[in-house]
Amino acid sequence: MKTKTKVILIGVLLAVIIVPASIFGVKHYQPKENDFTGIKLPSAPAKTPVKNVNTDVLNDExxxxxxxxxxxxxxxxxxxxxxxxxxxxxxxxxxxxxxxxxxxxxxxxxxxxxxxxxxxxxxxxxxxxxxxxxxxxxxxxxxxxxxxxxxxxxxxxxxxxxxxxxxxxxxxxxxxxxxxxxxxxxxxxxxxxxxxxxxxxxxxxxxxxxxxxxxxxxxxxxxxxxxxxxxxxxxxxxxxxxxxxxxxxxxxxxxxxxxxxxxxxxxxxxxxxxxxxxxxxxxxxxxxxxxxxxxxxxxxxxxxxxxxxxxxxxxxxxxxxxxxxxxxxxxxxxxxxxxxxxxxxxxxxxxxxxxxxxxxxxxxxxxxxSPERYAGETEQRVIESNLIGEWQQIVLNRFDDAMEGSTKPQLLANGEIKNGKRKSQWKLTGKNTLQLSIYDPGVAPKDYWNFTVKVIPAWDWENWRGTLVFTGMNQEGTVIWGKKIINK
Incomplete structure (x- = not known):
């Protein structure tokens, strides 16, 4: 067999072996957005979601x-x-x-x-x-x-x-x-x-x-x-x-x-x-x-x-x-x-x-x-893969006391925060301490809001399932809340 033909066949063979293996490896090792490895989430506080307005209880103490x-x-x-x-x-x-x-x-x-x-x-x-x-x-x-x-x-x-x-x-x-x-x-x-x-x-x-x-x-x-x-x-x-x-x-x-x-x-x-x-x-x-x-x-x-x-x-x-x-x-x-x-x-x-x-x-x-009502949770150690995925985030504006709504940042596996603005980063720095650097040029001190937050398990009362939340403050004492969204 000619040398050139051998090289081509070996190349094809390697491609057949390596490419699927690479695809499998990426799929196998890629962090999951719903990864709660090592986390004990709280149990449901009731059999069914609690009604916030329930006229049936008016006259029954x-x-x-x-x-x-x-x-x-x-x-x-x-x-x-x-x-x-x-x-x-x-x-x-x-x-x-x-x-x-x-x-x-x-x-x-x-x-x-x-x-x-x-x-x-x-x-x-x-x-x-x-x-x-x-x-x-x-x-x-x-x-x-x-x-x-x-x-x-x-x-x-x-x-x-x-x-x-x-x-x-x-x-x-x-x-x-x-x-x-x-x-x-x-x-x-x-x-x-x-x-x-x-x-x-x-x-x-x-x-x-x-x-x-x-x-x-x-x-x-x-x-x-x-x-x-x-x-x-x-x-x-x-x-x-x-x-x-x-x-x-x-x-x-x-x-x-x-x-x-x-x-x-x-x-x-x-x-x-x-x-x-x-x-x-x-x-x-x-x-x-x-x-x-x-x-x-x-x-x-x-x-x-x-x-x-x-x-x-x-x-x-x-x-x-x-x-x-x-x-x-x-x-x-x-x-x-x-x-x-x-x-x-x-x-x-x-x-x-x-x-x-x-x-x-x-x-x-x-x-x-906590941004969520208590359901028996305790502070626990978290790992980076627990945090990857989409979150709902609320900043408690000190200057405006109207109801605060949420935004939807995403914590990416590479340490970036996908929030519509480039250069935002996240980093796990302790047992359950998370650093969020939110890029806000011309508004934040030195262009970044630096939030230090604690991550804890919680019960998601709005979506009726266990999840992770965070709570903490930035360099000006403004509080931020976050809740991880569980994708079905």
Whole structure:
């Protein structure tokens, strides 16, 4: 056989062997977009998708679960999680009394009942209010202390009262006023929205206030549960310009690992633009500063840009989404932290639900929350192949409190982000830490928004399946959320 013929035959033979092998190899080793290798995804929180608007439960409290929860406060005791919340109902006037719900897992909630059937004579005489607002509950001295609000809508004629009980589900005994406010009393605080926080030395404090003069903190007598000085409104912690710039629903939690106290407040209107902001301080009495070192006492025109916005009205894809995402509660449960809040469905903003979200911490000690409601997930190690594919992404704009919609970036196997702009990159830098460099020439500092986010498993409530999400901040303290889309 001629040499030239041999070469041709060998070439053909190699092509027959190598080309299919190469094709097979590419197909075999190419990362899958739905790869969850090594990830334990949460189970479905219910047998079928939960209805956000369900008129069938209106008159059956046993089926309320998360429905009609507003201004919730959370406590864990005796192996149960309890949420106490404002009188609230849609379609009919609420039955007076602070609502109580309980859960074993923060996912499945049972309606327990109410505290009281009507406001006290003292609270009525002071405010002419007929319902209870924004309770808070804490365990001290071997019993439970329940703080509640009664107020005249739109005025500072307000009343914070105290009830006590030996059992978390009652019966409760009213102990009278803790602090009261009145139009023309010489103070600025509005006496509602109490939260009791115990500092690192064991001293209890009450942080409170809504609209009007801002958020204040004052010392609590640990033996009585009443204020050490009931005639002093306390120390101002946070303030906005006026009634058109709402601020309310304060909570404080201490993180021993970071050494900071974290103050959360809700901005704007409870039916739609409600959003949660956070700042921190080494001292419980402040000053509380945000990521950009701005003091939460900001009565200027720029107060809309104060505080890290970690939760806001949002919609993933074509889902109606959620409005009024505010008035949060905070819970530390061992090493885990959670944020609860009320949220109103985009289908009908008068239907309010209890949402529970896992809170995670950035590497520089800031709390951020999952973009999806809690379903039992834990932080886990992720690998690059888990992340490749299409995502839905939401940026929580600090300057605009309208509902945020999502975009659809794609994380490519070569480390690029396909988002309509070249040069955007992603990189996994830790156990579950992801760096996103979003190219935005002429707008971002040095043309890039650099987000550092935590990746965690989650339940995709909109599409009813397990997935991965991310949450974190950029170099200016703006929060970004992401959710991986599962292709069928």
């Amino acid at each position: 046993k089926k309320w679960t998360t429905n009609f929860t507003h201004d919730g406060a959370i406590i864990k005791t005796d192996g149960w999680y309890y949420v106490f919340s404002t009188d609230y109902m849609v379609g009919a006037p609420p039955t007076p009394g602070i609502q109580i719900r309980k859960s074993k897992d923060l996912i499945h909630w049972n309606f327990v009942g109410r505290v009281f059937e009507q406001v006290s004579q003292e609270a009525w005489d002071w405010t002419h209010g007929t319902t209870f607002w924004a309770p808070n509950v804490i365990q001290m001295n071997g019993k439970y202390y329940l703080y509640y609000s009664v107020s005249e809508v739109g005025k500072r004629n307000s009343y914070i009262g105290l009830a006590t009980s030996d059992k978390i589900e009652g019966p409760w005994k009213d102990q009278g006023a803790v602090i009261k406010s009145k139009e023309g009393d010489g103070n600025t605080v509005n006496a509602i929205d109490p939260d009791i926080t115990i500092d690192k030395s064991g001293q209890p404090w009450m942080v409170y206030g809504s609209y009007f003069g801002g958020i204040f903190i004052t010392k609590v007598d640990k033996n009585t549960g009443k204020l050490v000085n009931p005639n002093d409104q306390g120390t101002l912690l946070a303030q906005r310009k006026d009634m058109n710039a709402g601020i309310e629903g304060p909570e404080i939690i201490y993180n021993k690992k970071t050494g900071y106290y974290y103050l959360t407040v809700s901005y704007d209107w409870l039916e739609d633009t409600y959003n949660v902001r956070v700042a921190r301080s080494k001292n419980i009495t402040g000053p509380f500063l945000d990521y950009n070192h701005k003091d939460m006492i900001d009565p200027g025109d720029d107060s809309f840009n104060t505080g890290n916005k970690i939760l806001a009205a949002y919609s993933f894809g074509k889902d109606p989404g959620w409005l009024g995402t505010g008035h949060n509660g905070l819970l530390q449960d061992g090493e885990n932290y959670y944020l609860i809040h009320n949220a109103r469905t985009g289908e009908d903003k008068y239907w309010s639900h209890l949402h529970v979200r896992k809170m995670v911490w950035t590497d520089d000690g800031w709390p951020v929350v």
